[in-house]
Amino acid sequence: MYYKELESFPENFLWGAASAAYQIEGAWDTDGKGPSIWDEFSRIEGKTFEKTNGDVAVDHYHRYKEDVAYMKKMGLKAYRFSVAWSRVIPDGEGEINEKGLAFYENLVDELLANGVEPVLTLYHWDMPQALQDKYGGWESRKVITAFKKYCEALFIRLKDKVNYWVTMNEQNVFTSLGYRWAAHPPAVTDLKRMYAANHIVNLANAEAISLFHELVPNGLIGPSYGYGPIYPLTADPSDVLAAENGEAFNNDWTLDVYCKGTYPKFIMKQLERLGIAPEVTPEDSRILKAAKPDFLGINYYHGGTVRQNRIEKPEESSSDQINTEKNFSKTDPYLMQPKEEQAMAPEVPMFNGIENPYLEKTKWGWEIDPVGFRVALRRIQSRYDLPIFITENGLGSLDELTEDKKVHDDYRIAYLNEHLLEMKKAITDGVEVIGYCAWSFTDLLSWLNGYKKRYGFVYIDRDEHDEKTLERIPKDSFYWYQEVIKENGENLK
Numbered sequence: 001m002y003y004k005e006l007e008s009f010p011e012n013f014l015w016g017a018a019s020a021a022y023q024i025e026g027a028w029d030t031d032g033k034g035p036s037i038w039d040e041f042s043r044i045e046g047k048t049f050e051k052t053n054g055d056v057a058v059d060h061y062h063r064y065k066e067d068v069a070y071m072k073k074m075g076l077k078a079y080r081f082s083v084a085w086s087r088v089i090p091d092g093e094g095e096i097n098e099k100g101l102a103f104y105e106n107l108v109d110e111l112l113a114n115g116v117e118p119v120l121t122l123y124h125w126d127m128p129q130a131l132q133d134k135y136g137g138w139e140s141r142k143v144i145t146a147f148k149k150y151c152e153a154l155f156i157r158l159k160d161k162v163n164y165w166v167t168m169n170e171q172n173v174f175t176s177l178g179y180r181w182a183a184h185p186p187a188v189t190d191l192k193r194m195y196a197a198n199h200i201v202n203l204a205n206a207e208a209i210s211l212f213h214e215l216v217p218n219g220l221i222g223p224s225y226g227y228g229p230i231y232p233l234t235a236d237p238s239d240v241l242a243a244e245n246g247e248a249f250n251n252d253w254t255l256d257v258y259c260k261g262t263y264p265k266f267i268m269k270q271l272e273r274l275g276i277a278p279e280v281t282p283e284d285s286r287i288l289k290a291a292k293p294d295f296l297g298i299n300y301y302h303g304g305t306v307r308q309n310r311i312e313k314p315e316e317s318s319s320d321q322i323n324t325e326k327n328f329s330k331t332d333p334y335l336m337q338p339k340e341e342q343a344m345a346p347e348v349p350m351f352n353g354i355e356n357p358y359l360e361k362t363k364w365g366w367e368i369d370p371v372g373f374r375v376a377l378r379r380i381q382s383r384y385d386l387p388i389f390i391t392e393n394g395l396g397s398l399d400e401l402t403e404d405k406k407v408h409d410d411y412r413i414a415y416l417n418e419h420l421l422e423m424k425k426a427i428t429d430g431v432e433v434i435g436y437c438a439w440s441f442t443d444l445l446s447w448l449n450g451y452k453k454r455y456g457f458v459y460i461d462r463d464e465h466d467e468k469t470l471e472r473i474p475k476d477s478f479y480w481y482q483e484v485i486k487e488n489g490e491n492l493k
């Protein structure tokens, strides 16, 4: 579609930025906070980049007022942050830690006083370690009861102050990295266990949404899903079918459950044949169907490209050789079926991932695909017809602080500008987008890539080995986004 002029962003569009507790707060055992699975996991030799952890992170716990002051300066309309479950309930299911709860209430009050709409994420990967030890975390249904108790404490305390709530952050990512690739805690490599845990997360998500609707009738809640559109490598119908499989396997598998309360049939049948399907009781189906999200949170970084698996279609022609098989990193969360799969489960390969020859990549090998953002928005809107809140999108890069304390991150500005323009086109197409939170507001700890993979609008003076001054320094992108917000996106080019 070609437009001579794009439509404007909606008047109350939520121009925002995001973060997550473990990645920014620090204060890992302050004021009664219990340990989370990330506090423990990051201490295991070899698990994180150069042994980095979130013990201090960017010390947001002590500097939140300064951070909010920068948000005000920028004119930010919304700020997405997550609550650390073990700060609010140190052992995950017992007594509430008033100091923990008070920290989040103070943060929310500070945001509201500075004209920033809080967007609160309930679970951004930091399960209380006590629940992991006692029940095996998401592998036990007992954790659903604990999660509901934790959510209830926040709903009751903050219901008159927080309008936007996110349940699970990137369930697809934390279950696959945690239970399949052992790259995140609890470092399991077992497909059956992964699907079982994933089902329990689905139930916890649904129960939290239903409880929310009972307790906070005027608020809005939804999960944040890490979505990447799947493309066929060629117009060969067998590649197109492979992409259908990829889309169903990667995306419908979670989004159908969120939005329709049912698992997609083709994938469930495959898993049943392989004996790795989750057990879904009639009561589970009722719970899943009863919960309706008010919006879909979408985190967009990149998609994936696939072709028919090489078992059914062995390499034949020289043109097949042009594209080298994608060398998947085991921690690439957005495409779940790498080549090694063939060896693991010879029946499974519904598709093979492959490099997309048209796309550039970031320094960390993530494809840069702004048009894919529009594709994503269009597909999600057509399939589920819910308002969409972009809860993450951004560029991880090595930033350089100049001697006069500037960061000239024109590459980040270019990245964000292109993505926002594609989002504007999607809105002009007819997609309902209610807000956009760039990842991230300040620099922060990247789960597996330490402090040097930076995403923020605000530079933080620290690195992997030295906490340095932790000074906050706005980058060029800070001032650029400030202008975008002021102009409500009219200045994008």
Ligand code: BGP
Pocket (backbone or CB within 6 Å): 020, 169, 170, 173, 226, 299, 333, 392, 396, 439, 445, 446, 447, 448, 449, 453
């Ligand atoms: C998403 C997570 C974020 C953030 C982001 C960037 O998957 O929700 O918490 O980490 O990815 O990822 P990374 O830090 O690995 O570059």
